[in-house]
Amino acid sequence: MNKLLAVAAAALSLSAALSLPAHAQSVADGSREHPLRVLLIPADGGTESGTKADYAPVFNAITRTTGLNFDLKVGQSYGAVVEGMCNQLADIAFFGPVSYVQAHKRGCAQLLAVGVEKGASVYYAGMFAKANAPIATIKDVKGKRVAFGDVNSASSFTFQVAMLMDAGMDPAKDLSAIRMTGSHASSLAALVQDQVDVASLSFDSYEKAVKQGAVDPKTMKVIAKSIAIPYPPLALNSKLPEPLKTRLKDAFQTVNKAPGITPDMIRGYGGGKIDGYDTKFSEDEFNVAAEKLGLLTDELKGRILSKAAER
Structure with missing residues (x-):
């Protein structure tokens, strides 16, 4: 019975992930025609508009500093975001610590950045x-x-x-x-x-x-x-080109200090204002979530x- 529940849950998660728009399957390079696909867990309320509003400011800031474009979508569930990343339907994802551990163990996700607030993540x-x-x-x-x-x-x-x-x-x-x-x-x-x-x-x-x-x-x-x-992380799809991974990490590490970027644009989990992002955060910090x-x-x-x- 429990195996059936697990199989059903996985099927539902995959179905939700695959319900993303058809254009999500096009090659994403950060151009206006093919923006990088960002998939967000429905952490607060699960509404498309509310969750997107939390993270739109910082991705808009990254666009201003790098010229890269992003298409933000909200997954139907935490599991759907894991499946979306692992089925190559997302280039970047906002995970919870546990869902990140799940995706990382499957080889789908690598740490991009975690928010820093009052010196802690x-x-x-x-x-x-x-x-x-x-x-x-x-x-x-x-x-x-x-x-x-x-x-x-x-x-x-x-x-x-x-x-x-x-x-x-x-x-x-x-x-x-x-x-x-x-x-x-x-x-x-x-x-x-x-x-x-x-x-x-x-x-x-x-x-x-x-x-x-x-x-x-x-x-x-x-x-x-x-x-x-550990603070809910942003993660990169493991299959992204290494130069693009580096470009994104450099952008998030310095976005709070970039010219023309205001403190209001530096937001994290729940849409709260944060000091910045740490792209050098250790993967080992997520061991507590894994435990x-x-x-x-x-x-x-x-x-x-x-x-x-x-x-």
């Missing part, structure tokens, strides 16, 4: 509840209804499940109900609407929702905060998804 996953809820610590999550984002997301699924396991819980058995919402914003919305007791999302996504007025912080509280997670991913066996994921399918 990390972010955090969290579990949130209503301020008046009788839930004080992660141990109190047992028996509660929990919303997760995408099954391939580091900060809306993987690290939260790992925290529950560290607290001695089997999420598939010890949670009263599971909702797989598909995105950080949708998990938070499920909590706001009292559809669940606990929501799983990144702190960046939570802060973005607060700024947008989607949630009143006075009505929420933090139940758990993860260890530091947490290793805890989530296909059998456990299958049981969690089966639980989520119960209504």
Whole structure:
């Protein structure tokens, strides 16, 4: 049964990836006629316009400094972005740490850059509840209804499940109900609407929702905060020509200092302003994501998804 679930999930991911426009299969060289194809995970809300708006400023800045052109698209899911990269439907991708590890292990992706904010390239996953809820610590999550984002997301699924396991819980058995919402914003919305007791999302996504007025912080509280997670990376398709890879890395490393580029254009995960990009970030930093991913066996994921399918 679990193998069937895995096969079905893979098929759906590939189908979503292959639903990209036909022109995505043309040779991309960065010209106006054949822009480099950028595929973005639906990290915040999963809407085409919202996610593209987060990353359009920095790619516009790279265009101004290099003359390279880009076509930004949003994948249907995290898995679809992995499949899109590995099936040569994307030249550059914005991944979560876990989905990047998945693509990198398959030989499809190489690190391009990670955002730098206040000298660091990390972010955090969290579990949130209503301020008046009788839930004080992660141990109190047992028996509660929990919303997760995408099954391939580091900060809306993987690290939260790992925290529950560290607290001695089997999420598939010890949670009263599971909702797989598909995105950080949708998990938070499920909590706001009292559809669940606990929501799983990144702190960046939570802060973005607060700024947008989607949630009143006075009505929420933090139940758990993860260890530091490597910042969601931008990655290159491994099959790109080496001179182009170098050109892109050089551009991202110096884009924050380029003439005519304003601080408003230097944006990262969630559309937040960042100091710049680091193209020399070590691949080894993603080992923490790989370790947490290793805890989530296909059998456990299958049981969690089966639980989520119960209504």
